[in-house]
Amino acid sequence: MSDAYIALADGRVLEARARAPGRTRGELVFTTAYTGYEESLTDPSYAEQILTFSYPLIGNYGVRTERFESESVQPRAAIARELTDDVAEWLTSEAVPAVDHVDTREIVTTVREEGAMACGIAAGPDVTPEDAVAEMEACEPMSDHVDIGAQVSVTEPTVHEGGGAADVAMLDCGAKGSIIASLTERGADVHVLPYDATPEDVAEIDPDVLFVSNGPGDPENFVAAQEVVDAFAGDLPMAGICLGQQVITSALGGSTEKMMFGHRGVNQPVKDLRSDKVVMTTQNHGYTVDDTGPLEVTQVNVNDDTVEGLDSEELDVITRQYHPEANPGPHDSLGFFDEVLELAEATPHVAAD
Numbered sequence: 001m002s003d004a005y006i007a008l009a010d011g012r013v014l015e016a017r018a019r020a021p022g023r024t025r026g027e028l029v030f031t032t033a034y035t036g037y038e039e040s041l042t043d044p045s046y047a048e049q050i051l052t053f054s055y056p057l058i059g060n061y062g063v064r065t066e067r068f069e070s071e072s073v074q075p076r077a078a079i080a081r082e083l084t085d086d087v088a089e090w091l092t093s094e095a096v097p098a099v100d101h102v103d104t105r106e107i108v109t110t111v112r113e114e115g116a117m118a119c120g121i122a123a124g125p126d127v128t129p130e131d132a133v134a135e136m137e138a139c140e141p142m143s144d145h146v147d148i149g150a151q152v153s154v155t156e157p158t159v160h161e162g163g164g165a166a167d168v169a170m171l172d173c174g175a176k177g178s179i180i181a182s183l184t185e186r187g188a189d190v191h192v193l194p195y196d197a198t199p200e201d202v203a204e205i206d207p208d209v210l211f212v213s214n215g216p217g218d219p220e221n222f223v224a225a226q227e228v229v230d231a232f233a234g235d236l237p238m239a240g241i242c243l244g245q246q247v248i249t250s251a252l253g254g255s256t257e258k259m260m261f262g263h264r265g266v267n268q269p270v271k272d273l274r275s276d277k278v279v280m281t282t283q284n285h286g287y288t289v290d291d292t293g294p295l296e297v298t299q300v301n302v303n304d305d306t307v308e309g310l311d312s313e314e315l316d317v318i319t320r321q322y323h324p325e326a327n328p329g330p331h332d333s334l335g336f337f338d339e340v341l342e343l344a345e346a347t348p349h350v351a352a353d
């Protein structure tokens with residue numbers, strides 16, 4: 001008898017071992033990252049998802065809060081071939097269900113062939129396969145989580161001082177801590193605003209650059225952030241990472257679409273079209289820009305040609321689909337933050353009309 005079950009939308013129920021008890025549901029995704037489980041498990045972009053690790057052993061170098069990207073565990077549940085006691089205890093204390101002793105290759109190939117899908121988990125003494133199926137059946141599509149920003153954003157404006165080299169107004173749609181740190185380390189003061197901040201809130205800061213953070217779910221649901229981008233387009237330099245790229249593009253007249261299973265890992269090759277160089281990048285996204293609107297494609301994914309970087313000299317915009325802050329992952333693309341600071345210093349302060 002198993003003490004954990006994973007129910008998939010295609011009707012299968014997999015047996016597993018409970019490592020942190022509970023019942024839950026979410027969109028089933030996988031990451032191929034072989035390190036960085038603490039960063040992934042605290043990345044707010046994983047809200048409402050169940051994260052499968054394709055790397056078989058997760059937890060082999062402990063759990064340290066210095067490596068966290070936010071204050072809590074963000075995916076609804078974790079699945080691995082083998083979770084160490086350290087990770088199991090951490091997830092138990094955070095009340096996030098976790099299971100292991102399951103064939104994660106089967107889960108990964110299923111998601112690759114059928115797409116990210118609804119999933120239910122039931123773990124702990126006395127659970128039944130039907131419990132997991134009931135969870136899976138109650139799982140809503142990601143785009144139905146219309147106010148997902150409220151789960152991951154600050155509720156009050158917060159300032160992170162970096163020395164006053166520039167004032168960055170950041171719309172916090174679920175920002176990773178290391179994105180803020182990458183800006184403060186370069187001397188910027190980062191004024192973090194709630195995901196539903198208004199153009200007036202941004203104008204009050206009188207920033208040098210508007211930054212739209214990463215975040216979970218469907219970018220089309222971040223309506224307030226799109227309104228802010230629209231209000232300042234052409235007047236204020238802008239930058240964004242991941243959801244930030246998607247929100248900026250949509251607000252400027254482009255559009256996004258859902259990918260079949262997305263990109264999650266630390267070895268995604270990205271080609272810069274201007275220098276012809278390829279760098280390795282960290283990624284975590286399930287949507288992609290399909291119509292770039294007024295923005296020009298500067299970087300593409302070598303595997304599938306999806307848009308990885310955009311800019312507009314006229315509008316003073318630079319964005320990345322991947323994660324240049326590289327937590328976890330290769331440091332090839334850290335220079336993006338220098339470009340953001342250059343953008344910030346290039347233009348005098350303006351206020352919203």
Ligand SMILES: NC(=O)CC[C@H](N)C(=O)O
Nearest residue numbers: 214215217242243286287
């Ligand atoms: N890391 C992110 O910002 C993810 C963006 C968006 N939620 C997606 O899945 O595409």
